[in-house]
Amino acid sequence: xxxxxxxxxxxxxxxxxxxxxxxxxxxxxxxxxxxxxxxxxxxxxxxxxxxxxxxxxxxxxxxxxxxxxxxxxxxxxxxxxxxxxxxxxxxxxxxxxxxxxxxxxxxxxxxxxxxxxxxxxxxxxxxxxxxxxxxxxxxxxxxxxxxxxxxxxxxxxxxxxxxxxxxxxxxxxxxxxxxxxxxxxxxxxxxxxxxxxxxxxxxxxxxxxxxxxxxxxxxxxxxxxxxxxxxxxxxxxxxxxxxxxxxxxxxxxxxxxxxxxxxxxxxxxxxxxxxxxxxxxxxxxxxxxxxxxxxxxxxxxxxxxxxxxxxxxxxxxxxxxxxxxxxxxxxxxxxxxxxxxxxxxxxxxxxxxxxxxxxxxxxxxxxxxxxx
Amino acid sequence: xxxxxxxxxxxxxxxxxxxxxxxxxxxxxxxxxxxxxxxxxxxxxxxxxxxxxxxxxxxxxxxxxxxxxxxxxxxxxxxxxxxxxxxxxxxxxxxxxxxxxxxxxxxxxxxxxxxxxxxxxxxxxxxxxxxxxxxxxxxxxxxxxxxxxxxxxxxxxxxxxxxxxxxxxxxxxxxxxxxxxxxxxxxxxxxxxxxxxxxxxxxxxxxxxxxxxxxxxxxxxxxxxxxxxxxxxxxxxxxxxxxxxxxxxxxxxxxxxxxxxxxxxxxxxxxxxxxxxxxxxxxxxxxxxx
Ligand SMILES: Nc1ncnc2c1ncn2[C@@H]1O[C@H](COP(=O)(O)OP(=O)(O)O)[C@@H](O)[C@H]1O
Ligand SMILES: [Mg+2]
Numbered sequence: 001x002x003x004x005x006x007x008x009x010x011x012x013x014x015x016x017x018x019x020x021x022x023x024x025x026x027x028x029x030x031x032x033x034x035x036x037x038x039x040x041x042x043x044x045x046x047x048x049x050x051x052x053x054x055x056x057x058x059x060x061x062x063x064x065x066x067x068x069x070x071x072x073x074x075x076x077x078x079x080x081x082x083x084x085x086x087x088x089x090x091x092x093x094x095x096x097x098x099x100x101x102x103x104x105x106x107x108x109x110x111x112x113x114x115x116x117x118x119x120x121x122x123x124x125x126x127x128x129x130x131x132x133x134x135x136x137x138x139x140x141x142x143x144x145x146x147x148x149x150x151x152x153x154x155x156x157x158x159x160x161x162x163x164x165x166x167x168x169x170x171x172x173x174x175x176x177x178x179x180x181x182x183x184x185x186x187x188x189x190x191x192x193x194x195x196x197x198x199x200x201x202x203x204x205x206x207x208x209x210x211x212x213x214x215x216x217x218x219x220x221x222x223x224x225x226x227x228x229x230x231x232x233x234x235x236x237x238x239x240x241x242x243x244x245x246x247x248x249x250x251x252x253x254x255x256x257x258x259x260x261x262x263x264x265x266x267x268x269x270x271x272x273x274x275x276x277x278x279x280x281x282x283x284x285x286x287x288x289x290x291x292x293x294x295x296x297x298x299x300x301x302x303x304x305x306x307x308x309x310x311x312x313x314x315x316x317x318x319x320x321x322x323x324x325x326x327x328x329x330x331x332x333x334x335x336x337x338x339x340x341x342x343x344x345x346x347x348x349x350x351x352x353x354x355x356x357x358x359x360x361x362x363x364x365x366x367x368x369x370x371x372x
Numbered sequence: 373x374x375x376x377x378x379x380x381x382x383x384x385x386x387x388x389x390x391x392x393x394x395x396x397x398x399x400x401x402x403x404x405x406x407x408x409x410x411x412x413x414x415x416x417x418x419x420x421x422x423x424x425x426x427x428x429x430x431x432x433x434x435x436x437x438x439x440x441x442x443x444x445x446x447x448x449x450x451x452x453x454x455x456x457x458x459x460x461x462x463x464x465x466x467x468x469x470x471x472x473x474x475x476x477x478x479x480x481x482x483x484x485x486x487x488x489x490x491x492x493x494x495x496x497x498x499x500x501x502x503x504x505x506x507x508x509x510x511x512x513x514x515x516x517x518x519x520x521x522x523x524x525x526x527x528x529x530x531x532x533x534x535x536x537x538x539x540x541x542x543x544x545x546x547x548x549x550x551x552x553x554x555x556x557x558x559x560x561x562x563x564x565x566x567x568x569x570x571x572x573x574x575x576x577x578x579x580x581x582x583x584x585x586x587x588x589x590x591x592x593x594x595x596x597x598x599x600x601x602x603x604x605x606x607x608x609x610x611x612x613x614x615x616x617x618x619x620x621x622x623x624x625x626x627x628x629x630x631x632x633x634x635x636x637x638x639x640x641x642x643x644x645x646x647x648x649x650x651x652x653x654x655x656x657x658x659x660x661x662x
Contacts, residue, residue, distance in 0.1 A: 050561060052557050052560070052561075072561050073560065073561065073563035073564075077561065078561065079557075079558070079561050081554045081557070081558060082554075083552060085552065085554035085555045085557065085558035086555075087555060087558075087559070088555075088577060089573075089576045098559070098562050098564075099561075099563055102562055102564050102568065146558075150562075
């Protein structure tokens with residue numbers, strides 16, 4: 001069991017800075033998900049935890065030990081690679097047992113541990129097979145087996161499900177979550193898929209590529225529970241990244257007294273959360289965020305405070321239980337949600353939709369931070 | 373339509389058969405000579421005024437009388453056994469040395485970034501552009517004059533290994549490059565050292581490529597004539613190819629012994645090829661290996 005502590009962690013390849021100022025912690029027994037677009041440095045951080053990449057700046061601790069200069073084999077971690085990285089010339093048993101053999105455990109002990117891991121993962125009938133003769137899901141399980149058999153204090157996963165088909169991915173997602181909850185091992189899980197992040201993590205760290213040369217710049221955009229990120233995104237990046245369909249982000253103007261917002265032709269009251277902040281920013285431009293589920297048709301919703309917008313339907317995505325409606329207001333495309341099974345509007349129709357006023361998020365247009 | 377197709381097939385096969393016969397004819401001739409029990413290069417003595425049938429019979433690679441005496445005599449009355457033994461020792465030592473050095477070098481070239489890496493690979497390639505005989509004099513000076521390894525196994529082994537290594541390194545590096553680095557990183561986390569990874573992960577995975585390089589190293593030493601004839605002065609140290617030449621040198625023309633010796637020399641190579649066939653195929657398609 002161990003926690004992981006990042007203190008001002010940085011990584012650069014020559015001149016290129018990839019990771020900068022990373023400071024946060026993963027608690028003991030926690031399932032932490034790193035999520036962010038491709039190329040934002042998730043794998044790099046994971047590999048720094050594993051010891052496969054050197055650390056250019058800052059300090060990394062696992063448990064109460066600084067591990068900057070500790071060899072990967074002495075960090076008491078196990079890693080599952082995107083490609084699974086099974087040893088192709090060894091059968092399943094030897095693949096799982098390899099780490100234990102290298103560490104010279106007694107033969108009996110090895111056999112027992114491999115057997116236990118194989119049973120846990122439903123691999124007991126496949127121990128004699130070579131990786132070549134396994135399906136994608138089975139290989140994935142062998143990779144998991146190789147990780148859990150050593151009983152490490154930290155699990156590291158680098159996009160382990162991205163090579164599986166959609167159905168298997170959902171299944172393995174649940175299995176990995178269940179496994180982690182059962183073993184209670186500190187876990188860092190990297191993915192670019194926000195659905196994986198939302199469904200699996202105790203907490204999520206949202207990352208993005210570092211943009212400028214600002215010394216305070218960092219990859220970490222926000223770290224919190226899935227619901228934190230969803231309900232109270234710290235900045236526009238997180239607001240936009242978490243949730244499908246994406247949150248609508250629209251330019252708006254605070255009224256001179258800071259109690260209401262001009263959006264398109266209408267006015268809407270500032271919600272309680274932002275009352276203080278709006279007062280400070282009165283008369284200025286803000287960015288208003290609103291999730292698609294908070295834009296609905298008048299006859300379908302029952303919201304106390306709403307504002308009506310009218311637009312032209314651009315696209316409709318019927319999903320059965322609901323339909324995603326893309327409509328154009330002024331120069332902006334808004335995305336809303338319809339519940340009805342009945343008559344859906346056609347492309348080009350004019351629709352009238354309600355915005356739920358107390359579900360808005362306000363951001364500073366310059367810093368892109370949530371107003372507070 | 374069908375007729376034209378059949379005709380084309382027949383034509384194609386006729387041409388192929390012609391070329392096959394052309395390629396195999398000398399081999400059959402040597403085989404026939406070795407089993408003829410005589411020492412002349414022809415198989416049949418033609419009468420003064422031969423008929424067409426007699427001429428045709430003379431070019432057929434079939435001995436007048438079948439006999440294994442050439443084989444038994446080469447083995448018992450000549451030093452051929454000794455020469456063959458020299459060849460076996462030298463070739464095996466070349467193979468072991470060549471493959472060992474090529475594997476370690478290729479692994480370093482494939483996995484590590486160090487100054488001189490690209491130049492090193494290029495030098496290996498350049499060394500392959502010169503014919504071996506061009507190197508004869510410098511090699512002679514180095515091996516015989518300076519290292520005083522003339523007329524020894526070691527001298528020849530060093531020369532053969534150096535000749536074989538560049539090709540082997542290129543071959544093996546190309547193969548190592550196809551082994552995903554993930555696998556090694558996974559082993560590092562599992563606690564394996566570089567050496568363990570090399571022995572227990574990389575080498576077993578590279579078996580096909582190693583088989584090819586081993587075969588190549590072996591053949592380099594086994595078939596080589598010029599260097600061996602220059603370096604090995606005493607008759608007792610001749611390798612098989614040099615010894616074969618001894619049968620048809622200036623003072624003798626024992627073509628029967630020559631043929632029987634040749635057949636014996638080529639047997640191990642044939643057996644090796646058959647044994648390594650499955651590796652050869654997968655080794656040559658390296659890169660598509662996953
Ligand atoms: N060896 C390297 N040399 C230079 N740049 C690298 C190297 N490895 C990764 N990078 C860069 O670091 C960034 C982060 O990479 P990575 O951690 O793999 O991203 P992610 O896993 O989030 O997709 C990328 O922009 C990539 O180009
Ligand atoms: Mg990655």
